[in-house]
Amino acid sequence: MTRIRFSVGLIGFVGTLCLVAPAAAAERPSFDCGKANSPSEKAICASDRLARLDRAIATAFRELRKDVNLAEELPKEQTAFLTKRDSCGADIACLAGEMESRRAALALEPLKGSKDERERFVGRYRSGNGDMMVRRTLGGDYALLGSSGDPNGRWSCDIWGNILSVDKGVATVNGDDDSSSEPLVVYLKLQGGTLVVTEDLDKPLAGRSCGANGTVEGRYRRVSRAR
Numbered sequence: 001m002t003r004i005r006f007s008v009g010l011i012g013f014v015g016t017l018c019l020v021a022p023a024a025a026a027e028r029p030s031f032d033c034g035k036a037n038s039p040s041e042k043a044i045c046a047s048d049r050l051a052r053l054d055r056a057i058a059t060a061f062r063e064l065r066k067d068v069n070l071a072e073e074l075p076k077e078q079t080a081f082l083t084k085r086d087s088c089g090a091d092i093a094c095l096a097g098e099m100e101s102r103r104a105a106l107a108l109e110p111l112k113g114s115k116d117e118r119e120r121f122v123g124r125y126r127s128g129n130g131d132m133m134v135r136r137t138l139g140g141d142y143a144l145l146g147s148s149g150d151p152n153g154r155w156s157c158d159i160w161g162n163i164l165s166v167d168k169g170v171a172t173v174n175g176d177d178d179s180s181s182e183p184l185v186v187y188l189k190l191q192g193g194t195l196v197v198t199e200d201l202d203k204p205l206a207g208r209s210c211g212a213n214g215t216v217e218g219r220y221r222r223v224s225r226a227r
Contacts, residue, residue, distance in 0.1 A: 029054035039090040047092060053099040060106035067133070069145050069160070077138045084138070105136045117166035118142040121188055125195040125220030132195055132220045134163070134188070144173045144188070146197070148216045155211030159186055175209070184209055186216060193222040 026048055033045035044050040065074050081102050088094035104111040110122045121142065125132040130148030137143055142163040149156040161175030161184060175184030185200040198217050199205055206214050 027051035027055075030058035038086050040086045040088055040095060043090040043092060043095060050092070050095055050099065053096070053103055056103045057099060057106060060103060064106050064108070064135075067145075081138055102138075105138070108133065108135055111136070116142075118163045118171060120190065121163065121166075121171055121195070123195075124223045126223050127218050127220045129218060130157070130216065130220070132197060132216075134195075142171075144175070144186070146216055148214070148218065150214070155206075155214035157205060157210035157214040157216050159184060159205065159209060159216050161186075163188070191219075195220045195222065 029044050029051040031041065031054070033041075036042045036045050044054050061074070061078055064070060081098075085095065085098050085102075088098060101111055105122075108122055108124050110119050119136065119142075121134045122136055123134060125134075127148070129151065130146065132144065132146040134142060134144050144159060144161055144163065146159045147157060159173070159175050161173045163171045164174050165172050169189055171188040173186045173188060175186065182203070184205060185203060186205075187198045187200075189196045189198075196219055199215060204210075205216060206212060210216070
């Protein structure tokens, strides 16, 4: 009789453990949960929401990495993000906030709820002559990467730099010029889904980061990206 009572008690004890053990999420993240070691990875594996976010981050990272200008920089930035994410430990709210912010940045989508006026410029834009990209870096800068060209190949133009400020809806970008200590300056303004790019009249890009008569000025339509 004692042996039977012991067996029933053991079954009940195991059953209790099964009830309190954390259930694995139905969704699966981009990594193998069987190899999850950190508290953050385990929390992601146990949450449908976090698992979906992790997959979305991985997809957006692969897509953005195709840009030749980011091929080296982006992997380093992503490694730094994982360190930042793991600092949340198993805190679900912290993980969700950091991961959604990163997903939006990689997907080139303005982060909802951001009070930074520069955030609204985040996106990919295109015209018949070129492309413009504004992205939020992990360090909190808002970087512009753009290029344009004459359809007949007579000139090409490049611009890269950070948004310094936004005044009355106009963003000022200070760009880098490898051939001069004088910065390149362009201005951005949003008109609905169109990014209007203008140059400093006194310091045009022609002959600097552009060929003769080249310019990045123009209207670039926002390119929507399916999530």
